[in-house]
Amino acid sequence: DVAVVVFTSDLRLRDHPALHAAQRAADAVVPLFVRDRGVDGAGFATPNRLAFLADALTDLDAGLRERGGRLVVREGDVVEEVCTVVRDTGAGEVHLSAGVSAYARRREERLRAALEELRCPLRVHDGAVTAVPPGAVTPAGRDHFAVFTPYHRRWRESVRDAPLPAPRRIRVPDTAKGQGPPERGAVTGVSPGVPRGGETEGRRRMTAWLRSDVDAYEERHDDLAGDATSRLSPYLHFGCLSASELTHRALRHGGTGAEAFVRQLAWRDFHHQVLAARPDASWADYRPRGDRWRHDERELTAWREGRTGYPIVDAAMRQLAHEGWMHNRGRLLVGSFLTKTLYADWREGARHFLRLLVDGDMANNQLNWQWVAGTGTDTRPNRVLNPVTQGRRYDPDGAYVRRWVPELAGVGGSAVHEPWKLDASKLRAGGYPAPLVDLAVSRDRFLTARHRE
Numbered sequence: 001d002v003a004v005v006v007f008t009s010d011l012r013l014r015d016h017p018a019l020h021a022a023q024r025a026a027d028a029v030v031p032l033f034v035r036d037r038g039v040d041g042a043g044f045a046t047p048n049r050l051a052f053l054a055d056a057l058t059d060l061d062a063g064l065r066e067r068g069g070r071l072v073v074r075e076g077d078v079v080e081e082v083c084t085v086v087r088d089t090g091a092g093e094v095h096l097s098a099g100v101s102a103y104a105r106r107r108e109e110r111l112r113a114a115l116e117e118l119r120c121p122l123r124v125h126d127g128a129v130t131a132v133p134p135g136a137v138t139p140a141g142r143d144h145f146a147v148f149t150p151y152h153r154r155w156r157e158s159v160r161d162a163p164l165p166a167p168r169r170i171r172v173p174d175t176a177k178g179q180g181p182p183e184r185g186a187v188t189g190v191s192p193g194v195p196r197g198g199e200t201e202g203r204r205r206m207t208a209w210l211r212s213d214v215d216a217y218e219e220r221h222d223d224l225a226g227d228a229t230s231r232l233s234p235y236l237h238f239g240c241l242s243a244s245e246l247t248h249r250a251l252r253h254g255g256t257g258a259e260a261f262v263r264q265l266a267w268r269d270f271h272h273q274v275l276a277a278r279p280d281a282s283w284a285d286y287r288p289r290g291d292r293w294r295h296d297e298r299e300l301t302a303w304r305e306g307r308t309g310y311p312i313v314d315a316a317m318r319q320l321a322h323e324g325w326m327h328n329r330g331r332l333l334v335g336s337f338l339t340k341t342l343y344a345d346w347r348e349g350a351r352h353f354l355r356l357l358v359d360g361d362m363a364n365n366q367l368n369w370q371w372v373a374g375t376g377t378d379t380r381p382n383r384v385l386n387p388v389t390q391g392r393r394y395d396p397d398g399a400y401v402r403r404w405v406p407e408l409a410g411v412g413g414s415a416v417h418e419p420w421k422l423d424a425s426k427l428r429a430g431g432y433p434a435p436l437v438d439l440a441v442s443r444d445r446f447l448t449a450r451h452r453e
């Protein structure tokens with residue numbers, strides 16, 4: 001008998017509950033990926049993510065071929081394509097990893113209904129996307145945690161141990177028809193610094209990270225120029241790495257660095273369990289505060305293009321455009337700048353991030369934006385980050401700004417954070433913009449608006 005495994009955000013062979021179950025249930029398996037038109041239609045198929053996805057699928061196909069199989073790629077409506085494969089191969093069951101977003105849930109429901117008509121059960125597996133499935137731990141009388149610290153405590157007790165092995169052999173029936181994986185080279189408009197995707201590359205980076213770099217994580221994770229975080233987020237987003245295995249291995253490595261790192265993995269799960277319980281929070285305020293966001297196209301453009309005149313903000317925005325990735329400290333401070341200093345709608349920021357981030361993710365992006373804007377789960381929703389103070393603290397020598405803002409490359413030390421104080425002769429001609437807004441005035445504007453609610 002034949003089982004189909006529908007791959008989504010779980011593009012790997014190791015620690016894959018759905019694949020593992022399918023292999024045990026049937027003697028032939030169809031590893032299927034559908035290039036879903038619905039995902040394209042939702043604006044989620046952006047060049048940076050498509051490039052990374054092409055690598056991930058190519059790598060998955062190679063891994064399957066080493067085991068005697070192959071990846072079957074099809075394009076169209078995901079439900080129709082899965083049903084076609086079920087009919088062509090006479091499959092008796094379909095396996096899928098549980099998703100969290102509203103889109104993933106709808107996909108699951110539609111698939112279940114369509115497969116019922118074919119008398120082919122859909123088996124949905126937890127444990128592929130997060131280390132602890134959403135809903136596995138809950139506070140008394142509620143369906144999700146809205147505060148991180150108590151969540152973290154319970155999460156820590158629930159992490160699953162030993163990861164599942166990759167299958168040794170896979171037999172794919174000849175009746176399963178599809179294309180091969182897409183090519184990265186065919187994707188246009190990709191940011192120059194987008195890393196290579198795939199499980200092989202993800203595991204290489206995970207191993208290198210856990211060998212030693214993680215030990216300094218606690219002290220160095222906020223150092224913008226030091227760039228001392230794992231950069232594993234795109235691999236986690238596409239499921240090239242299992243969050244559960246990564247957590248397990250980091251805990252086994254031990255030490256304060258690994259503990260701090262695991263705490264960040266818990267943040268990832270925290271946002272997933274919020275979105276699972278409140279799927280509307282992908283675009284609607286989790287906690288509406290009556291904000292009347294300002295819409296100033298000139299300011300928005302300056303923010304997107306990294307020309308606000310605040311060097312640390314501009315450096316981070318330019319890193320995003322160049323790499324399809326931004327340091328977490330950068331994300332926090334450009335987010336605060338947009339939603340509090342400019343008092344612009346967090347959805348504008350979330351949309352821009354989703355266009356460029358390789359790790360762009362419904363749960364992590366939308367709920368972090370809400371956290372930053374104070375419409376989400378931040379317990380101090382009205383704090384405003386000052387870009388000059390932030391620059392001095394997290395880029396004390398100014399090296400991060402000089403790396404990304406060439407107009408200021410000739411300015412030494414932390415003076416780079418306040419270019420308006422510099423002698424004009426120190427600034428290059430064709431130079432750096434003056435500050436877009438006054439920090440004190442905008443802070444008052446925001447706090448007055450929030451206190452009027």
Ligand code: FAD
Nearest residue numbers: 229230231232233264265268328331359360361364365368
């Ligand atoms: P590390 O510091 O090495 O952390 C390890 C892993 O923990 C990360 O890969 C990530 O999976 C997880 N993690 C770390 N911080 C967070 C956090 N605050 N929330 C949730 N998970 C976290 N992360 C995304 O994966 N996708 C997004 O679309 C995304 N959008 C964001 C938007 C804003 C406004 C903010 C403030 C944060 C956002 N983050 C997002 C969270 C965080 O910035 C990134 O996960 C992190 O910078 C990725 O780099 P890293 O892998 O080197 O992280």
